[in-house]
Amino acid sequence: GENVEQHPSTLSVQEGDSAVIKCTYSDSASNYFPWYKQELGKRPQLIIDIRSNVGEKKDQRIAVTLNKTAKHFSLHITETQPEDSAVYFCAATPANQAGTALIFGKGTTLSVSS
């Protein structure tokens, strides 16, 4: 089955700096890679996702890159703000297959200090 590794487990940056979180996956059948942000006591919220037929996707200050050959994908946050502080999870799944589910990494706690 799929296994997702996520690094680093904690990340501290100054406001305005960039933050990068990296994930690797094991199942070459995985073709959908979402990133979730979870604030303390709240539900995971989808912030960006990428499909295996795309190498990069950007949404304002957030971007995700995917390297299918190396089986890794990364989240890039530019111009970080204190409200970006949260736990970020990457996930992978072989989408469009019955019975499949998201396999999550263990999370990265991002702290942005002002």
Add this chain to the structure above:
Amino acid sequence: ETGVTQSPTHLIKTRGQQVTLRCSSQSGHNTVSWYQQALGQGPQFIFQYYREEENGRGNFPPRFSGLQFPNYSSELNVNALELDDSALYLCASRLGAQEQQYFGPGTRLTVT
């Protein structure tokens, strides 16, 4: 918000007891997945229901069971509760095999 709701918000049970958690999916979403999130960990897939039948299961024992109803609501039942079952339980709904999943706010279960 996602339109997915869960009840109760918090629950305290004793080891050996049984518990039922509930989820109301976004209207029209016929696929629901349940996840267990232990403190400091990522969500772990328990099982998935599609059109009222289980069609996928993670590495959880049979004492974790579920139901899905025609009105897009679902239940997670856990028998013979163990201390390690203490966690946040999340449900997520989606339409068919559509990729994007919408999470509910979760139920915090504490087993003492």
